[in-house]
Amino acid sequence: MMFKPIRSLELRLTLLVTGCAAMVLCAVAFMTYLGINHILIAQQDRALVERIERLEILLQDSSNIEQIIARPKLYQNMLGNQDNLFLLIQGDQILININPLGIPLPEFTHQPQIQFQDLSAHTYPTRIAWKTIQINQQPYVLIAGKQWSERLAIISPFQKRLFIYVFTGILAIFILCAIASRLGLNALRTLREQTHAINIHKLEQRLNLVHPPQEIEQLASDINAMLDRIEMGYSQLNRFSEDIAHEFRTPLNNLIGQTEILLMNERSPAQYQELLISNLEDYQRLKRMIDSMLFLARADAHKVCLNKQKIQLKSFIEDIFSIFEYQAEEQHCNFVLRLEATELLADPELLQQALYNLISNALIHGGNHRTIYVLSRRKIINNMQMITLSVITSGLEVAPEHLPHLFERFYQCSSSRQSPHQTGGLGLSIVASILTLHQGMYQAVNSAEGICFELLFPDV
Known part of the structure; x- marks a missing residue:
């Protein structure tokens, strides 16, 4: 199925500006969404970092670590929400395993700096942080995690509102562009109306616009110059037609008049011969004019x-x-x-x-x-x-x-x-x-x- 191109300049301008504005709005909305999401992730990461740092300080006391290992429910009660996750691993042994939702964990590398990772394959997507710490000269992996639920609870409504704002903005831009295009092209409509009023009987009429845009003013000036050339050419054509009719009429009248007079009565061969000689001059004059006009026509058409x-x-x-x-x-x-x-x-x-x-x-x-x-x-x-x-x-x-x-x-x-x-x-x-x-x-x-x-x- 073939679509016909849009021929309305007003609609073309409206759609073009609206399309450009829509792309800018969508880009701004997307960047805003990414920015808000980044801020929420950064806040969540700071919370995980603070939790790991507090736990590290707490676990550095050997009596605390023994109590937490002996009574893991104590720290689980301290964490509170079921979306929290806390593990302490030494070698292959999990000393503390607070994972109420059963989030599957990846392989952890021993890094002295805090590392982050998103676990999205599970029903409850979770972001975790881990760090290798030294307790009594022994390496321990400390893992803390938190679900995305809080972040999604903030970002999802924001995403819906952002979509509504972008759609409303595009609609408002379309309406404003349509109004602006109509007002901006008013001079062009006036130009069209004045041009439409010019016909073969009003070639002296010229376009006259009041404070038009520069481009429309230049177009009107070019059209007026074209009308000047057309009027001059039409006047020359009229004069040419009148002159050529007059020029042809003179020798033709001579030919007709002399022939009619000669035929009114009986004439001698000498008189007929004299008439033919006289007519020959008029024939030659007509031929010269026709040849000249043919040459001028070919020259005007650049065919010479x-x-x-x-x-x-x-x-x-x-x-x-x-x-x-x-x-x-x-x-x-x-x-x-x-x-x-x-x-x-x-x-x-x-x-x-x-x-x-x-x-x-x-x-x-x-x-x-x-x-x-x-x-x-x-x-x-x-x-x-x-x-x-x-x-x-x-x-x-x-x-x-x-x-x-x-x-x-x-x-x-x-x-x-x-x-x-x-x-x-x-x-x-x-x-x-x-x-x-x-x-x-x-x-x-x-x-x-x-x-x-x-x-x-x-x-x-």
Whole structure:
């Protein structure tokens, strides 16, 4: 039969404290019992020692020993109770044998000091003491004994009362622990009630406890921090859903509207071809957004595997410049490359995508007649050696209130979404995810030359 574990913290604490207290009480009771028993045995031993010493003094007188041997009943009457025992042995001869209960005696060794022994095999357990004494230069063994009856008469009621006291004490501790646990865990119940009241429509609500214990206060603080992250994530998810719906709706509306207009009347093959070319741009835009969202989802789930390699930055960045050569000529823009650090450890494909997005962003939003600088240098940030790649668009600034949000998904400084070059506001989000995968940092700042996007990679 399997027992289910106790799941109530209140009951667990009560049983744990009660169990510990019960063990302490039982240990104290046991030690007390042993102490009282030891005291009673010591008192009984002192009485036997005093009896043997008195008898030894009495027997040292030769006339006394002859009288006691001749009239043993005399000393038996002196002893009184039947539980007393007295023997005097010389060699194999028992000179005095006062043993009314017939207690069987063991073999005695000749010792000048008083020896003690318990005789518990008999119906009447007895404690005896013996000593070898010299009378008229002859060895005699003097034996005295007394039953345990007096000691048991004291210790047995005490043992019963001690059991009652221990049981009552354990019961009282259990009740007090149950009350203390209930009062002590009141803050935890309040925490549970407040947590239970938080739902999807009350994500702004936070836990607020009055003078809680330190552990509960720390737990409430951690839960509030978790709620902050959940609320922020939920808000971002809502905004992401709205933005993605809007981003998808724009090209889809274009596709539907142009197709409906074209189908209203008979058109020439050239007009159909023109429509298909126009629709292809919207299809490509939708594909870019879907690819970007898939990459971001994989990056968030840490499913993007890095293939870090030593990259020679000069040839690597020049290859990227060549991709934008014709677009830069059309816009009368030029590229400037300044490299203080010439090597970088990173994933080549992801680094190419990050720089591609930044340079493309600079050409799209910078307009004509701009200079795009790509710089590299070493920095020490928080005692860490970093390599910084900066993409600067000359003569262009971004309002300070937009800078902290530029790397957010679908964030756009302008409300217009009609540019054919728009990527839906995911380009910089992809850059941020790539830097996060590399355990690096990123930021956008306004510099003297223009808007600067910095990518910071660990120099390892």
